[in-house]
Amino acid sequence: MTWNAQIISHTHWDREWYLNSKYTNEWLVPFFDQLFEMFEKEEDYQFVLDGQMAMVDDYFEELKKMGRPLFKYRNKIKKYVSQGRLFIGPYYLQPDWQLLSEESLVRNLLVGYNKATEYGNPMRVGWLLDNFGQISQTAQIHAKAGLEGLYAWRGVEMDPNNVKSEFIWEAPDGTRLPSVYLLNSYRNVMRLAEYSDIMQKRIFDEVEKLKDFTTSSNILMMNGYDQEMVPDDIQPYIKNGGLDSENIKVTQSNPERFLQSVLDESPELATLKGALYSGRFISVFPGVMSARMYLKLQNDRSEKAIAKYAEPLALLDWLHGSDYDSSVFEKAWELLLKNHPHDSICGVSIDDVHSDMEERTRDFHFLVDHQIRKSILNLANRIDTSNLAETNYFVYNPGPFSGSSTVSVDGEDYFIKDIKPFGYTLVEKNEVVNPVVVDGKRISNGKVSVTINDNGTFDVYHEATETTYEGLGVLEEAGDAGDEYNYSYPDKDRLYYSTDSDIQVTVTSATDERAVVELSYVMNVPVGITEDRKERRTELKAMPVRTRITVDADSEVVKVKTDIRNTVKDHIVRALFPTNLKVSHAYAGSAFDVVERPVHIDDYDESMIPENVRKVIVGARESKPNTIFNGREMVDLNDGEKGLAVLSKGLPEYTVYKDRSTVALTLFRSVAWVAYDINTRIGDAGPEIFTPEAQCLREMTFEYAVYPHEKHYDTGRVIRVADTYNNDLMVFATDRHDGHLPTSQSFIEVHDEADVLRVTSIKRSQNGEGIILRVYNASESSAAAIVSLYGQPRNLKKVNLLEQEIEQLEANGNVFDISVGAKAIETYYFELDRKNVSVQKGYADIVEEEEPCDFSSYDYLSLIEPHEIEKEELRAEALKEGLDNPMLRRTALEAQLSAILAKDRYHEKRVRELGYQLNEARVYRRVYDYIKDTLK
Numbered sequence: 001m002t003w004n005a006q007i008i009s010h011t012h013w014d015r016e017w018y019l020n021s022k023y024t025n026e027w028l029v030p031f032f033d034q035l036f037e038m039f040e041k042e043e044d045y046q047f048v049l050d051g052q053m054a055m056v057d058d059y060f061e062e063l064k065k066m067g068r069p070l071f072k073y074r075n076k077i078k079k080y081v082s083q084g085r086l087f088i089g090p091y092y093l094q095p096d097w098q099l100l101s102e103e104s105l106v107r108n109l110l111v112g113y114n115k116a117t118e119y120g121n122p123m124r125v126g127w128l129l130d131n132f133g134q135i136s137q138t139a140q141i142h143a144k145a146g147l148e149g150l151y152a153w154r155g156v157e158m159d160p161n162n163v164k165s166e167f168i169w170e171a172p173d174g175t176r177l178p179s180v181y182l183l184n185s186y187r188n189v190m191r192l193a194e195y196s197d198i199m200q201k202r203i204f205d206e207v208e209k210l211k212d213f214t215t216s217s218n219i220l221m222m223n224g225y226d227q228e229m230v231p232d233d234i235q236p237y238i239k240n241g242g243l244d245s246e247n248i249k250v251t252q253s254n255p256e257r258f259l260q261s262v263l264d265e266s267p268e269l270a271t272l273k274g275a276l277y278s279g280r281f282i283s284v285f286p287g288v289m290s291a292r293m294y295l296k297l298q299n300d301r302s303e304k305a306i307a308k309y310a311e312p313l314a315l316l317d318w319l320h321g322s323d324y325d326s327s328v329f330e331k332a333w334e335l336l337l338k339n340h341p342h343d344s345i346c347g348v349s350i351d352d353v354h355s356d357m358e359e360r361t362r363d364f365h366f367l368v369d370h371q372i373r374k375s376i377l378n379l380a381n382r383i384d385t386s387n388l389a390e391t392n393y394f395v396y397n398p399g400p401f402s403g404s405s406t407v408s409v410d411g412e413d414y415f416i417k418d419i420k421p422f423g424y425t426l427v428e429k430n431e432v433v434n435p436v437v438v439d440g441k442r443i444s445n446g447k448v449s450v451t452i453n454d455n456g457t458f459d460v461y462h463e464a465t466e467t468t469y470e471g472l473g474v475l476e477e478a479g480d481a482g483d484e485y486n487y488s489y490p491d492k493d494r495l496y497y498s499t500d501s502d503i504q505v506t507v508t509s510a511t512d513e514r515a516v517v518e519l520s521y522v523m524n525v526p527v528g529i530t531e532d533r534k535e536r537r538t539e540l541k542a543m544p545v546r547t548r549i550t551v552d553a554d555s556e557v558v559k560v561k562t563d564i565r566n567t568v569k570d571h572i573v574r575a576l577f578p579t580n581l582k583v584s585h586a587y588a589g590s591a592f593d594v595v596e597r598p599v600h601i602d603d604y605d606e607s608m609i610p611e612n613v614r615k616v617i618v619g620a621r622e623s624k625p626n627t628i629f630n631g632r633e634m635v636d637l638n639d640g641e642k643g644l645a646v647l648s649k650g651l652p653e654y655t656v657y658k659d660r661s662t663v664a665l666t667l668f669r670s671v672a673w674v675a676y677d678i679n680t681r682i683g684d685a686g687p688e689i690f691t692p693e694a695q696c697l698r699e700m701t702f703e704y705a706v707y708p709h710e711k712h713y714d715t716g717r718v719i720r721v722a723d724t725y726n727n728d729l730m731v732f733a734t735d736r737h738d739g740h741l742p743t744s745q746s747f748i749e750v751h752d753e754a755d756v757l758r759v760t761s762i763k764r765s766q767n768g769e770g771i772i773l774r775v776y777n778a779s780e781s782s783a784a785a786i787v788s789l790y791g792q793p794r795n796l797k798k799v800n801l802l803e804q805e806i807e808q809l810e811a812n813g814n815v816f817d818i819s820v821g822a823k824a825i826e827t828y829y830f831e832l833d834r835k836n837v838s839v840q841k842g843y844a845d846i847v848e849e850e851e852p853c854d855f856s857s858y859d860y861l862s863l864i865e866p867h868e869i870e871k872e873e874l875r876a877e878a879l880k881e882g883l884d885n886p887m888l889r890r891t892a893l894e895a896q897l898s899a900i901l902a903k904d905r906y907h908e909k910r911v912r913e914l915g916y917q918l919n920e921a922r923v924y925r926r927v928y929d930y931i932k933d934t935l936k
Contacts (some may be wrong), residue, residue, distance in 0.1 A: 003207050004261065006253035007221040007238075010048035011228035012129050012186060013055050015093065016353040017343040018674070018687045018897065019915035021058070024227065028059040029066065031229045032073070039080050042235040046254050048087045048224075051127030052094050053115040054338065074119070081120030087254055089113060089122030090147060095340040097128075097135045098630045099289065099296060099652055101303040102591045102760040102776070104340060106801050107333050109145045110766070113802055125255045126150040126177075129186045131342045133284035133630075136274035137592040139179075140171035140825055144801045149259045153182040157278030158270070160609045165213045165220065166262050168271045172593055172823035176271070178263055180220060180255075183213060183281065184616035189221040193233045200243050207248055212612050215267035220258055227919045275595055277629070279622030280604055281613075283681060285346070286628040287486040289653035290572070292347030292354055292693075293668035294700055298361050299345060300650025302336055302368075308398040308727050310368045311763040312422065313375035315771065316747060321836040322378055324764060328367055335364040348484040348674060348686065350901060351693040373846060376732050379424065380844035382837050384739035393427040393847065394743075395419060396730040400750040400759055400773075400787075403724065406513045406552040407731055408849050413513035415553050419729070422762060423746035427731070432553045435512035441505065443515045443551045448708065450551050450558055455499040456519050458549055460558055462708035465642040472577050472706060473560060474499050475545065477525050480572045480669050481533045481678060484694055485620075485685040487572060487628070487669060488678035492535035496525050498545065512553065519547040527861060528569040533676075536570075543567050544858045548851070557647070557725060559705045562667070565855035569695045572669045577706060578662040579637045579644045586656050586663070587638070587718075588631035592760075592825050594719060594778045599637075599656040601625040620683035628655045628666075634722035635663050642710060645718045647725045649703040667702045670695040687918070688891070689898040690872055697860045699853075719778045720755045730846060737842035745790070748773065752785040757820060766803050770795065770831040777820040789814045793830035801827060864902060872899040890921035 011031070015021050038045050049055055056077065060070055080086035092112040097105060116122035126142045126149070128134065133155040142150060150169055158164065158181075169179040188206055192199045203221065210219050223232050234252060237243055243250040253261075277284055289296075311329065318324040339357045343349050376396070385392050393409050400422040406415050407427065415432045419425050434446030441452040449461040457471045475498035482488030501521035509516040523543045526536040543566060550559040564573070585596050604625060609617075631654040636645040646654070646663045653666040671694050675686035707721050748762060756779035765772050777783045796809045796816055809816060809828070820826050876899040882888025883896075897918060 001217055001247065003211060003248045004218045005203055005207055005221055005248055005250045006218055006258045006261065007189060007192075007223045007234060007250065008048060008253055008255060008258065009046065009232055009234065010186070010222070010224035011050055012224060012226050013050045013052065014226055014343050015054060015058070015338070015341050016356070017349045018689060018918060019350070020352045020356050023915055025058045025062055027227065027229055028055060029062050032059055034229070035231050036076055038231045038233065039085060042233070044252065045231070045235050046085045046087070046252055047231055048123070048127070048255060050094065050129070051089065051123065052091050053089055053112045054093045056088065056115070056119075078119045087123045087256075088119060089116030090124075090126065090145065092334070092337050093341050094129070094131065095337070096288070096342040096345050097131050097138065097591070098133055099299070099345050100340055100591065101307065103307040104303055104337070105141060105591055106761070106774070108337055108340065109141070110802060111333060111337065113145065114766070123255060124148050125259060127255065128152040129182070130154065132288055132346060134276040135591050135593070136595050137171050137590070137825070139169045139177040140173050140175040141592070141801065143175045143177055144825060146800060146802060146804070148177070150177050150179040151182060151255060152179060152276065153186060154282050154284050155276035155278060156181050156183070156272070157276070157280050158272070160613055162270070163213050163613055164215050164270060165210065166215045166267065166269055168269045170271050170273045172274055173821055173825075178259060178269065180259060180262075182220070182222065184210065185282075185618050186222045187225040189223050190225045190228070191232055192223060193237065196237065199237060203243060203250060204245065204248060209612070209615050213616070215269060216262045216265040218258060218261045275590065277626060279626055281617045281621065283485070283620040283622055283683070283685060284626065285348070285485040285685065286622070286626050287482055287669065288346035288348055288484070289628065289630055290487070290666040290669040291484040291671065292696060293651070294696060294698060295345060295347050295354060295357060296652060297650040297700065298358070299339060302361060302364055304727065305365065305368050305372070306332055306336065307761060309730060310371045310375070311761070312398060313379065313396070314371055315762065315764045317375045317378050318764060319832060319834050320378070320382060321834065322839075324768070326768065328371055332364055332367045335360050335367070347694065350674065350689055351691050352901070354693065376730075376846055377844045378839050380732055380734035381737065381840045381842045382739050382741045383424070383734065383743060384741060385734060385736050385743070386738050388736060388743070390736055391733055392736070393731055393733050394424045395427060396424050396732065397421060398727050398730070399724065400748045400762065401720070401724070401752070402746075402749065404554055405729055406555075407729055408514065409731055409847060413509070413511045415513040420744050420746040421749040424744065426743040432512045434554060436510075436515045436551055436553050438507060438510040438515050441517075443517070445551055445553055445555065447554070447556045448551070448558060450549065452505055452517050452519075452549065454503065456501065456503040456521060456547070457499060458558070460706060460708055462556070462642070464710055465708065467642050467708065469579060469644050469706070469708060473547070473549075474576045475523065475667075476574045476576055476664070477523060478572050479526065479529055479536045480570055480671055481529050482669070482680065483671050483673040483676040483678060483685065484691065485675060486622070486678055486681045488680040490529055490533065490535050491679075494536065496523060498523055508548070514553065515551045517549045519549070521545055522858070525568055525571065541568050541861070542858055544855045546853050556709065557705050557707045557721060560703070562702045563699065563853045563855075564667070564702070565699045565858050565860075566668065566670060566696050567858055567860045569670050569672065569697070569861060573667045574664045575667060575704065576662055576664050577644065577646050578658065581637050581639045581643065581661050583637045583639055583661060587636040588629060588654065589634040589722060590630060590632050592776045592778070593823060594634070597629055599660045601627060620681050620685045623680055623682050627657070628653060633726050634718060635665070636718050637661065637663060638709075638711070640711070642708070643718075645707040645709060645722070647705040647707055647722050649726055651702060651704060665704055668696055668700060687894045687897070689894055690868065690902050692864045692868070692902070695863070697863055699855060717755055719758060723758050732844060732846050734844040735842050737840045739840055740837045747790045749788040750775070750785050751788065752783060754779070754781075754783050756781075756783045757785055765829055770829050772803060773828045773830075774825070775818070775820060776825040777822060780822050782819060782821045784817065784819050787816050787818060787828075789832065791832045793832060796828070796830040799827050799829045801825075803827070803829060805829075869899070869902045872902045875899070890918065893918040893921050
């Protein structure tokens with residue numbers, strides 16, 4: 001057989017990681033200069049731009065600063081794309097796919113596609129080189145963005161005795177995409193030309209190692225690495241068969257060609273289904289879901305602000321005659337998406353990077369919050385309130401589903417029993433059929449009864465199933481000797497629980513509509529871990545906590561809001577919810593899905609990994625199977641007849657432990673290093689750089705809830721309740737004035753009797769002429785629904801995620817039917833006649849209830865202790881001689897950079913220089929290790 005060794009030249013561009021983007025972006029100018037020189041020098045040269053268009057945007061921003069003519073370089077990119085030599089898109093950035101909302105994932109593709117088409121055709125495959133685990137709906141999302149295949153590395157696991165480099169990836173709805181498994185990373189032949197004397201031997205050795213795993217005659221050679229700034233000059237060696245042998249043909253290739261070459265041979269490909277989240281062959285770093293939790297919470301609020309409030313409200317404003325400033329939303333989405341690269345949103349970078357993220361979030365909200373208030377003002381001043389009171393309150397419902405709820409306005413509680421879907425409703429006093437009753441520490445509303453225990457936990461009795469869930473809500477605190485990538489236990493630890501605290505219980509609200517109980521206490525916990533990181537320190541410090549438990553009329557959801565001032569370091573805090581249910585699986589939310597996972601996973605048997613597999617799996621690995629998972633908005637345990645769901649807002653991490661029936665929801669982790677040598681991971685994850693702000697010494701607020709229910713989650717109620725819980729009603733006030741709109745109105749309603757559909761987007765279409773409605777069905781059965789509109793739709797059609805037509809549909813008056821298959825994502829486009837409804841001059845404002853919490857009497861530990869700076873300086877000094885040693889240079893530079901950052905970023909130029917050298921050292925160290933291993 002002749003083996004076709006296809007080399008793909010690329011760079012994996014971490015926009016920010018061990019340096020922030022204001023430094024790394026400067027490297028783009030010399031990178032592109034050298035890339036263009038390579039294209040001109042070698043007419044057959046091909047290169048992949050890491051699947052992300054932000055590199056191009058950032059490049060042009062740098063060119064502007066330098067005063068270079070932008071059109072010249074735009075034309076260069078267009079030229080090489082049109083020649084099929086430069087591969088751009090399909091994304092805007094390389095995000096973490098687990099930690100983002102459905103719409104963030106879609107917009108990353110949509111923005112990336114639109115930007116790429118300005119230069120030519122986007123790359124037609126997904127490029128998942130380094131994201132930390134793969135979500136279940138990856139194949140469907142990519143297919144519905146017009147992509148034809150996937151490349152992935154982390155998370156993939158196969159039978160160790162039957163590992164293959166290609167497979168079929170099947171989404172829960174049945175979508176199947178051919179996929180390439182980068183089983184020995186995206187850098188297996190990095191920098192070939194720089195070591196030209198052993199270039200051919202490296203390629204032949206790779207063929208020898210990989211031929212056992214390929215499904216065809218084609219073998220993938222990945223010629224690139226992180227921040228690769230000098231395109232590898234391999235063409236002179238490839239030309240005229242210069243690297244070929246009797247049974248090996250070497251060519252430079254690209255992702256589309258390689259995948260097609262495999263498929264042309266019609267191999268039998270194994271099928272992998274759903275989420276890929278195993279760290280057995282390469283780490284997926286489960287600790288990233290709880291590192292710097294404040295970033296995840298901020299991002300969750302930002303995603304909701306734009307997709308659930310700003311965009312749909314601006315759409316309503318536009319439909320009633322106002323202008324629509326699409327540039328505001330384009331800028332806002334780009335700002336938000338720039339917080340989503342995997343090293344950024346995962347919280348695994350230096351402190352400067354994450355400070356920049358918070359600044360970016362502030363800029364984002366400056367745009368989005370202004371847009372929300374502008375749209376609310378116009379909406380409010382179009383409503384006819386001339387026959388109402390001097391001040392009137394309304395609720396805006398961001399979802400297209402009707403329902404009931406309790407809201408608080410100016411200290412008074414209101415029960416609203418007929419909330420208009422995707423519209424607004426006048427707040428009025430309604431009779432509560434089953435009022436909330438407070439009897440001492442017991443609260444009931446006819447559906448649930450909640451008992452507050454003296455130790456701060458609460459019990460919930462569910463009327464429908466006659467089941468009591470006891471001891472809910474206890475906080476568990478444990479030591480964390482890990483890093484930003486992974487939680488790790490100290491060798492010696494002691495757990496601390498909120499139940500050991502002196503709890504002060506206060507009923508702060510007791511009306512027919514709502515009861516609120518406040519629990520205040522302090523947990524005295526260790527200040528940190530010892531210098532050797534093996535055990536916790538004996539000194540204790542007070543960490544104050546305030547928790548509010550809310551029970552609303554006509555609701556089975558018991559809401560919890562916990563404020564914590566984290567005063568100490570090196571620990572993890574979880575909220576525990578024992579269910580005492582006999583279960584084998586948990587059901588957890590994910591983007592466009594609910595994923596079923598076993599609650600117990602057997603340990604790996606390392607002896608089962610054959611030697612030929614060991615030779616090709618490179619990089620860090622998790623030492624044990626992952627038991628920490630992503631639970632977007634919900635985690636449910638049920639026995640088929642009854643269950644308890646734990647709902648959350650922006651808290652992505654959960655595990656199930658303690659006799660397999662306790663949901664442990666992680667509130668936050670505190671650590672001090674980007675990467676370190678830890679117990680729970682085999683190998684190196686990143687630079688050993690001190691990051692004191694990752695200790696999260698700040699005040700944080702966590703919102704979560706419990707929902708006892710009947711039957712299996714597939715009835716849809718858990719899905720719908722989690723959605724409603726996560727999309728708050730917005731209360732706004734306005735004065736008395738004339739207007740043309742009624743006091744309550746729905747604009748779009750989805751009648752879904754099965755309660756299994758969720759709506760992720762109602763927005764103006766990209767073409768500026770219509771409306772986009774995006775839904776998905778998280779259940780195992782197909783679902784039918786009726787969409788009712790306030791006007792008659794025109795040009796109704798089903799479209800893909802890029803808003804390209806799939807098929808025309810018919811409406812019946814102002815309604816149309818939709819059918820959404822099991823686990824399917826569907827997007828609909830339609831147009832409505834715009835109305836010119838005048839805006840009256842009046843007052844309007846958004847009403848936000850403040851709940852101040854005074855923790856000012858509890859001080860924090862110092863962010864950086866003098867001995868920590870001294871320690872880093874001594875480490876840097878001790879390793880200084882290694883700067884001249886290729887084997888030690890990377891480690892020495894990391895220590896230098898860490899010492900500088902620990903001294904409060906004292907000199908930006910020096911940080912930048914060290915960062916550049918660190919990148920070079922990282923690459924050379926990897927090459928050295930590779931060559932050393934290859935030549936053994």
